[in-house]
Amino acid sequence: MPTPPPPDFANLSLAEIARLVAEQKLPPVDKWNPAHCGHSDMRIARDGTWYHQGSPIGRTAMVKLFSTILRREPDGSFVLVTPVEKLDIEVEDAPFQAVELKIEGSDTEMRLAFRLNTDELVTAGSDHPLRFDGTRPYLHVRGGLEALVNRAVYYELAQIALSNGSEPPGLWSNGAFFPFDTQDPEADA
CATH class of the missing domain: 3.10.540.10 (duf1285 like domain)
Incomplete structure (x- = not known):
């Protein structure tokens, strides 16, 4: 079927x-x-x-x-x-890719939902945090499994983080704040 x-x-x-x-x-x-x-x-x-x-x-x-x-x-x-x-x-990196973003609300009331390359849906929040490894953002999916946020979605997130007035720059989703690390760790090497 x-x-x-x-x-x-x-x-x-x-x-x-x-x-x-x-x-x-x-x-x-x-x-x-x-x-x-x-x-x-x-x-x-x-x-x-x-x-x-x-x-x-x-x-x-x-x-x-x-x-x-x-x-x-x-x-x-x-x-x-x-x-x-x-x-x-x-x-090689993360088992999933976050390939599409849906945004609802603004500022501290914002919610960010992601569609993965496997069509699984994940809403960022305290149970599904976003983390930034330099310019590589990851979304916790489940049980230690993460999705690498693809470049197009990363640019959407960066635009929000840099324009919402938060200090440090970051993103809100489901009441949780995720600071946006704009430093490239390879630049320090």
Whole structure:
């Protein structure tokens, strides 16, 4: 049975996004502890492309499925986990990319919702903080998994942070403030 197309993010209200997020049912990967079985021969590239045995995975539905069983281990490594097996997966940067932004409200009442490259929806806030590593912003998705905010969305965030009058420059979402680090850590090296 084909999966239905994702909703048109641009036309959703933040209330509709919150409802859709609440409806997302993910497997309880944090409760599964099977024996380690080896390597998956999979890799998530810096640009968010998923690969298997060196070739891009072309079926979006497969990538979405695999993303639901992805887990970050306490040592920082990543695994694909089911109730019966656990396989290593290489992640070059962050396993997800935030590719679209929806803004509602302003100043301290602002809410920022993101659509990920897997069509998962995440609203920034205390449970899903934004962090800035120089000019590389990341959004916490779940269980230590993050999304790298793509360049176009980063520019939208930068414009808000630099024009809203906050000191230090930053962003509000769901009552939480995220200072915007405008320094490039490589510039200090």
